[in-house]
Each structure stands twice: as C-alpha cells, then as structure tokens.
Amino acid sequence: MAYFGKILYGIKTLWTGMKVTGGYFFPNLLTKKDVITVQYPDEPAVVFERFKGEVVMWHNENNEHRCTGCQACEIACPNGSIEIIWKREVDPETGKKKKMLDQHIYHLSMCTMCSLCIQACPTNAIMWSVNFHNATYDRSQLTKVLNKPGSKLMAGVEE
Amino acid sequence: MNMLSINIFQNWLNHTHGIWYVLVLAGIAALYLGFFAVAGLMLVYLERRVAGYFQLRLGPNRVGPWGLLQTIADALKLVSKEIFMPKFADKLLYKIGYYIVIVSSLVALAVIPFSRQIQALDINVGIFFVSAVSSVGVLGILFGAWGSRNKYSLIGAMRSGLQMISYELSAGFAIIAVVLMAGTLKMTGIVEAQKDTWFLFQGHLPAIVAFVIFIIAGTAESNRVPFDLVEAEAELGAGFHTEYSGMGFAYFFLAEFINMFIISALAVTLFLGGWLAPFGITDGLPAQWLWGMVWFFVKVLAVIFLLMWFRWTFPRLRIDQLLTLEWKYLLPIGLVNTVIMAFIVWKDWLIHI
Numbered sequence: 001m002a003y004f005g006k007i008l009y010g011i012k013t014l015w016t017g018m019k020v021t022g023g024y025f026f027p028n029l030l031t032k033k034d035v036i037t038v039q040y041p042d043e044p045a046v047v048f049e050r051f052k053g054e055v056v057m058w059h060n061e062n063n064e065h066r067c068t069g070c071q072a073c074e075i076a077c078p079n080g081s082i083e084i085i086w087k088r089e090v091d092p093e094t095g096k097k098k099k100m101l102d103q104h105i106y107h108l109s110m111c112t113m114c115s116l117c118i119q120a121c122p123t124n125a126i127m128w129s130v131n132f133h134n135a136t137y138d139r140s141q142l143t144k145v146l147n148k149p150g151s152k153l154m155a156g157v158e159e
Numbered sequence: 160m161n162m163l164s165i166n167i168f169q170n171w172l173n174h175t176h177g178i179w180y181v182l183v184l185a186g187i188a189a190l191y192l193g194f195f196a197v198a199g200l201m202l203v204y205l206e207r208r209v210a211g212y213f214q215l216r217l218g219p220n221r222v223g224p225w226g227l228l229q230t231i232a233d234a235l236k237l238v239s240k241e242i243f244m245p246k247f248a249d250k251l252l253y254k255i256g257y258y259i260v261i262v263s264s265l266v267a268l269a270v271i272p273f274s275r276q277i278q279a280l281d282i283n284v285g286i287f288f289v290s291a292v293s294s295v296g297v298l299g300i301l302f303g304a305w306g307s308r309n310k311y312s313l314i315g316a317m318r319s320g321l322q323m324i325s326y327e328l329s330a331g332f333a334i335i336a337v338v339l340m341a342g343t344l345k346m347t348g349i350v351e352a353q354k355d356t357w358f359l360f361q362g363h364l365p366a367i368v369a370f371v372i373f374i375i376a377g378t379a380e381s382n383r384v385p386f387d388l389v390e391a392e393a394e395l396g397a398g399f400h401t402e403y404s405g406m407g408f409a410y411f412f413l414a415e416f417i418n419m420f421i422i423s424a425l426a427v428t429l430f431l432g433g434w435l436a437p438f439g440i441t442d443g444l445p446a447q448w449l450w451g452m453v454w455f456f457v458k459v460l461a462v463i464f465l466l467m468w469f470r471w472t473f474p475r476l477r478i479d480q481l482l483t484l485e486w487k488y489l490l491p492i493g494l495v496n497t498v499i500m501a502f503i504v505w506k507d508w509l510i511h512i
Contacts, residue, residue, distance in 0.1 A: 021472040035215055
C-alpha cells in the first residue's frame with residue numbers, strides 16, 4: 001500500500017507545484033500587472049538612491065562648490081582614479097596667498113565605486129550620482145573634470 | 160556512382176513512376192522542411208515567451224511585432240558563426256551526429272496526419288514506424304558526444320541512451336494500450352476509430368493512465384526538463400552539444416523542439432482525436448482539410464503548453480530517481496494497465512457516446 005501512497009503523494013506534490021506556477025502564468029498572460037520587467041528605453045529606469053553610478057561634485061546655483069583642494073580623496077583612492085591639480089592664488093578677502101582647487105580630475109575608467117574618497121572628504125564636496133549611462137565610444141571621455149569651469153569655493157566651508 | 164547505377168536510377172525514374180512523381184515527392188519534402196524549420200523556430204520563441212510569463216517577465220518582445228522575429232535573428236546569427244571542431248575529435252562521427260538527430264526527427268514527421276487529406280505517407284504500421292524512427296535520434300547524440308572527445312559530452316550522451324532505453328518501454332506500452340482500442344497501427348485508422356469518442360475518454364481509467372504514462376515518457380524521450388539530465392547545465396556544461404558551434408548546435412536545438420512537436424502530435428493523434436473536431440462542431444463546414452489542420456494544431460499547442468508548464472515547474476531528477484521512476488513505477492503500471500485494457504477491449508466495454 002505504501003507503493004500506491006507514494007504515487008498519490010507524488011501526484012499531489014506535482015500538482016501543488018503546477019498550481020503555483022500556473023498562478024503566475026495565467027494572470028500574467030491576461031493582465032501583465034505583476035510583470036517586473038522595466039521596458040527600459042521606453043520607460044524611465046527605476047534606480048535606487050543608494051546606487052553608485054559615478055562620483056560627482058555638488059555645485060549650488062551660484063556655481064560654487066565645497067572642495068578646498070585638500071587632496072584627502074586623492075590619498076584615499078586605492079586606484080589613483082582621482083588627481084587634483086591645485087594652485088596658489090591670492091584670496092580677495094584676506095589678501096594672502098592660499099591653496100585653491102584648480103581641477104578635480106576623475107578617471108571613471110579606473111574607479112571601482114568603493115566610496116573611500118567620499119568617506120574621506122572633510123567638507124562633503126563629492127557625492128555619488130545614480131547616473132548609469134556611462135558608456136562612451138572613446139576611453140578618453142571617461143576622464144572627467146568634476147568642478148565646473150569658472151566655479152569657486154563656497155564661502156564659509158573652510159571655517 | 161558508375162554508369163550502371165546511373166542507368167538503373169534513370170530507369171527507375173522513367174519507367175516505374177515517371178519524373179513528375181519524383182519531383183512532386185521532392186516538392187513535398189521541401190515543403191515539410193521549410194514548414195518545420197520555421198515551426199521549430201516559432202516553438203523556441205513560444206518557449207521563451209511562456210517562460211517569461213511563468214517568471215513574471217515578458218520574454219523576447221523587441222525584434223519584429225511582439226518579438227516574433229527574435230528566433231529568426233538568432234538563427235541568422237548562428238549561421239554566421241565559425242564552425243569549430245575540437246583538435247582530437249573523431250571527425251566523421253562528430254559531423255554525422257547532428258544529421259542523424261535532425262533527419263530522424265524529420266522522418267518521423269512523414270507519417271503524422273495533420274488532417275484527413277494532409278499526410279505525406281500513410282503506411283499501415285505508422286505508429287510503429289514513428290516510435291522506431293524517433294528513437295534512432297539518440298544514436299546521433301551518442302555519435303556526436305563520442306566524436307567530440309569531451310568527457311562531459313559523453314556522460315550526457317550515456318545518460319541520454321539510458322533514458323531512451325528505459326522510457327521507450329513505457330511509451331511503447333502506452334501506445335499498445337491505444338492500439339488495442341483502435342485495432343490498427345495505421346495513423347489515420349487510429350484517428351478514424353475515435354470518430355465518436357476520443358480514446359482518452361473511451362477506455363475508462365486505463366486510457367487516462369496510458370495518457371499520463373505517455374506524456375511522462377514522451378517528456379523523457381525529448382530530453383526536456385525535468386528529464387534533461389542529458390544537458391544538465393549545472394553539472395555538464397551543455398552535455399552532448401558542448402563542443403558544437405554554429406549550425407551544428409542549431410540542428411541539435413531544432414531537433415529537440417521538433418521532437419517535442421512529434422511527442423505532442425503523437426499524444427494528440429493517439430488520445431485526443433487527431434484532426435477531429437471536439438463534438439463535431441465544424442463537421443458540416445466547407446474546406447474540411449483546413450479545419451482538420453486547425454483543430455490538430457490547436458490540440459498540439461495545448462499539449463506543448465502542458466510540456467512547457469512541466470518544464471518551468473519541476474526540478475531536474477537525479478539519475479537514480481529517473482531510473483526508479485521508470486522501472487519501479489511506470490513500467491509495472493504500464494504492464495498492468497495494458498492487461499486491463501486488453502480485458503476491457505475483449506469484453507467490449509469501451510465507452511461510445
């Protein structure tokens with residue numbers, strides 16, 4: 001009798017499995033409301049806020065950034081993805097010569113998205129962007145200057 | 160070919176049948192080839208689409224309307240691929256393997272009746288011929304795997320042989336149960352015998368048991384999940400076609416789907432009344448051959464959907480479980496079932512509505 005019991009048990013468990021998958025298939029076929037696929041180029045992609053796409057520098061509406069050119073991120077980066085070119089210029093307020101940021105160069109092609117630069121930054125000047133359209137036709141386009149042209153340090157960051 | 164044999168061939172052409180007879184035969188063969196190449200591709204598309212819906216996805220929907228041209232694009236890509244051969248391969252067996260697989264599945268199609276009038280060849284041992292020819296395909300799998308000199312391929316092919324030898328028995332007993340009811344091996348004869356009631360309902364419980372056994376054994380013979388130990392991606396790479404590229408791989412792939420079609424077509428012919436309309440609802444209408452084909456393909460698609468449902472539900476069996484299922488369950492049940500069926504037919508207890 002255990003023989004027939006096993007057969008019935010087998011049929012029962014197989015039917016349970018088929019009920020589950022059928023419960024996915026038929027509603028999907030009719031309404032498509034449970035479909036989790038995002039039709040990406042036609043619909044906007046859903047990206048989570050914590051997604052690490054690339055490093056960007058925050059600028060306010062007056063084209064000012066928070067980077068003092070201290071090079072903490074350059075030292076923290078394990079791959080050498082960040083190069084900072086700095087300059088000495090006369091601060092108009094105090095009249096003294098001072099170290100300032102000239103170009104914050106970021107090599108996206110070498111970046112492993114480890115977040116160490118962002119943790120190292122003392123003034124929260126750089127942050128993650130969720131932009132994932134990073135493909136280019138030329139490798140040189142992956143080297144980016146993060147501070148916008150003509151931008152300057154926001155007042156009150158260094159205090 | 161020497162002069163003598165050419166002369167004999169010409170004599171055969173001119174005197175026995177005439178050149179037009181041969182040309183018509185070649186035309187029918189070309190029609191079948193073209194139709195089933197496209198039908199195989201469409202089955203691949205259907206499989207991917209159905210799989211998508213089972214897994215809360217959409218499946219291919221970009222190439223052409225509703226993605227219908229997706230598999231044709233895939234086939235074009237496969238044609239353009241490099242034909243690769245392993246260095247130490249057995250060249251003859253490696254190359255002959257996929258031809259045997261695809262030819263055996265195409266030959267089996269010849270005797271399947273799509274409609275009362277649409278059938279390439281109506282021989283009096285039709286069902287026997289199909290079950291004989293469709294099991295030759297496993298030879299091609301064994302040849303290809305042995306020829307490619309790859310241990311994973313060989314393990315996969317040995318499993319395929321084991322599976323085929325085991326499950327052919329159960330499929331045979333399921334077919335015998337139907338042949339007992341029909342009293343003939345001829346495919347059209349089997350369908351005509353279901354004129355009033357389909358065999359699935361004609362033979363009480365034994366017919367239903369035979370149907371279930373046939374579906375299980377058919378799934379196993381066409382090497383589909385849950386019996387796809389032959390390919391077993393997780394264990395064997397791709398099994399017997401690991402070393403194949405381009406069209407060689409495409410032939411194996413196409414043969415698998417044509418085999419699925421054959422199994423479904425056999426299930427429909429044997430148990431679900433072939434081209435006959437359910438309750439005869441289209442009997443009085445004109446163009447009966449077309450209606451026959453419509454009903455046949457609707458039923459075949461339903462059975463194919465059932466096989467796909469199995470595929471996306473059940474986990475793969477281990478080899479010992481596979482053999483236990485066959486030798487401990489399906490075969491004894493099939494034997495007893497055949498005896499009961501013979502008794503029912505002898506007492507003339509078949510249900511006729």
